[in-house]
Amino acid sequence: MRALVWHGKEDIRCDTVTDPEIEDPRDAIIKVTSCAICGSDLHLFHNFIPAMLPGDIMGHEMMGEVVEVGSGVNGKLKTGDRVVVPFTIICGECDQCKRGNFSVCERSNRNKHLADKVFGHTTAGLFGYTHLTGGYPGGQAEYMRVPFADTTHIKIPDGIADEQVLFLGDIFPTGWQAAVHCDIEPTDTVAVWGCGPVGQMAIRSAIMLGAKQVIAIDRIPERLSMAEAGGAIPINFETQSVVGELNELTNGKGPEKCIDCIGMEAHVTPAQPDTVLDRAKQMFMLENDRPHVLREMIYVCRPGGIISIPGVYSGFADKVPMGQLMNKGLTIRTGQTHVNRWTEDLLHRIEDGQIDPSFVITHTVTLDQGPEMYKVFRDKQDSCIKVVLKP
Numbered sequence: 001m002r003a004l005v006w007h008g009k010e011d012i013r014c015d016t017v018t019d020p021e022i023e024d025p026r027d028a029i030i031k032v033t034s035c036a037i038c039g040s041d042l043h044l045f046h047n048f049i050p051a052m053l054p055g056d057i058m059g060h061e062m063m064g065e066v067v068e069v070g071s072g073v074n075g076k077l078k079t080g081d082r083v084v085v086p087f088t089i090i091c092g093e094c095d096q097c098k099r100g101n102f103s104v105c106e107r108s109n110r111n112k113h114l115a116d117k118v119f120g121h122t123t124a125g126l127f128g129y130t131h132l133t134g135g136y137p138g139g140q141a142e143y144m145r146v147p148f149a150d151t152t153h154i155k156i157p158d159g160i161a162d163e164q165v166l167f168l169g170d171i172f173p174t175g176w177q178a179a180v181h182c183d184i185e186p187t188d189t190v191a192v193w194g195c196g197p198v199g200q201m202a203i204r205s206a207i208m209l210g211a212k213q214v215i216a217i218d219r220i221p222e223r224l225s226m227a228e229a230g231g232a233i234p235i236n237f238e239t240q241s242v243v244g245e246l247n248e249l250t251n252g253k254g255p256e257k258c259i260d261c262i263g264m265e266a267h268v269t270p271a272q273p274d275t276v277l278d279r280a281k282q283m284f285m286l287e288n289d290r291p292h293v294l295r296e297m298i299y300v301c302r303p304g305g306i307i308s309i310p311g312v313y314s315g316f317a318d319k320v321p322m323g324q325l326m327n328k329g330l331t332i333r334t335g336q337t338h339v340n341r342w343t344e345d346l347l348h349r350i351e352d353g354q355i356d357p358s359f360v361i362t363h364t365v366t367l368d369q370g371p372e373m374y375k376v377f378r379d380k381q382d383s384c385i386k387v388v389l390k391p
Ligand SMILES: NC(=O)c1ccc[n+]([C@@H]2O[C@H](COP(=O)([O-])OP(=O)(O)OC[C@H]3O[C@@H](n4cnc5c(N)ncnc54)[C@H](O)[C@@H]3O)[C@@H](O)[C@H]2O)c1
Pocket: 038, 039, 040, 041, 042, 043, 170, 171, 174, 193, 194, 195, 196, 197, 198, 199, 217, 218, 219, 220, 223, 237, 261, 262, 263, 264, 265, 266, 267, 268, 292, 293, 309, 310, 311, 312, 313, 335, 336, 337
């Protein structure tokens, strides 16, 4: 079959690889009908997250049709079923799965020993996302193997287009969880840093959850326009003072809730000298992450507020202002998304017409065009916001 394969830094190729097979009774094989490139894939593209190996198949946002099931799937899935595959692999039986803490499932990471060492405790197995989270082949491919398939799926009824439901596997519940983590009150201002696909979902989620005002920060005009179309007030961090504007829009009090939809690769600009220093340190491996946005959020957040971090960080970040964080009494909430905790509700909202997540798609291409589209998405060429691939 054809698949997008990681070969090294900024080197992803569309290769012919061996077809996946059932390896465990709880497996299923999916014929992928749609998959997407996520901002998290860019961290791997840039080789900023360790433990990728040449030959690894990329992709963790995908859906398709079940073509084969193992004997242990017990009728929960059958050939012909249409499913979105969540990026988090879940056993459904461990203590964390029972609590709904699916992204820290204790049994789905087959390289648990490695994650135990690095993180102190294992986290869930993830598709196409390094050997630290199991080294499972991803879904930017014609076919994929889904381990623990009886629990690791979201069943999709016929009659809804792929594009409307594809993002249930990642960015939609990610933006939603980020907003839920803010415990939004009707009097709250929610500020969202980053208007990529995750930021767009967080903005719409914060509005659906009843925030008084939502403010969106980025520098890419079309991303700011999309945020504005979704109901947010835009701030361009290249031409405006983020702290100044946020204070002005909140009568000098600061936003109660701040969401970081950027993570470890905050852009470097001369107006933000700390990002330049972070970039140099990241290059020489003196720190893993560029936490400019985290610093800015802690500084501007109203005392007693919440900092919600869906953006991915990988290791150590320097100069996180603990003094401001502690003295202002801020709460930090974060995590890889507990996808299946939210998807039943979110699928209903799509079916009800409350939201159609396909608004974010700007490019639909074939798998062969995937390697080129990683660059187009990364560089925001051709007004690119979200890429869907059709294997
Ligand atoms: N927690 C999870 O489960 C989860 C799931 C999906 C994605 N993510 C993470 O969410 C983050 C965003 O993903 P995405 O797909 O939207 O990626 P993206 O790269 O398309 O979007 C990031 C956006 O941030 C903007 N940006 C950069 N520096 C900024 C700054 N200083 N201030 C304001 N905006 C700035 C960029 O212009 C860009 O539009 C990534 O870190 C990704 O890994 C996390």
